[in-house]
Amino acid sequence: WLKEGPGRALFIALTLGDTSELSRDDWNLFRITGTTHLVAISGFNIAIVAGMAFFVFRWLWCLWPPLLLHLPAQKAAMVGAALLAFIYALLAGWEPPVQRAFLMFAMVGAAAWLGRLSRPSHVLALAWFVVLLLDPLALLSPGLWLSFGAVAAIFYAMMNRLQPPGFLAGLIGLQLMLSLVLAPLTVWYFHGLSWFAPLLNLVAVP
Secondary structure (H helix, E strand, C coil), X not given: CCCCCHHXXXXXXXXXXXXXXXXXXXXXXXXXXXXXXXXXXXXXXXXXHHHHHHHHHHHXXXXXXXXXXXXXXXXXXXXXXXXXXXXXXXXXXXXXXXXXXXXXXHHHHHHHHCCCCCCXXXXXXXXXXXXXXXXXXHHHCHHHHHHHHHHHHHHHHHCXXXXXXXXXXXXXXXXXXXXXXXXXXXXXXXXXXXXXXXXXXXXXXX
């Protein structure tokens, strides 16, 4: 239904993971601006879909109070979010980055279900183990190191604080932390670094 053009190509890439209509110039622009990670279907997209599903399922579950006697709304919402995230991952092609993102979400969901979210590093290590168990060759993929490196940086930035920062300060600090941590990997794998990518991502990521 959408007309031919860059808007159509980008919309299809962002929603379904189909990048066949993106041109070489499009990819060069994403690379130069440091926004390639937003185009590839991975953890970011899975998180958005699962997060929306979680709140919708929790709201729907609370509409029938007798259900709450059998299963808390939060746990029911986790199951619904995991199911929808899995369907979306299949729709997006079930590529290795999508698999890693879903497995990470599944590990976090399982830890939350069991009440063991107090040790995020253990959850991350378990997800790493499961991913490599299913696909040992993932060690050769830049996406593995970039995705797990980013999550590890987020965990480090958000933990062990005496007082949480304000929203804007937290957003800027987290983006700077990610840029600093991922810079060596980006230079190693892609032979370059965009100095203004952190500034662009402050706008593009939200």
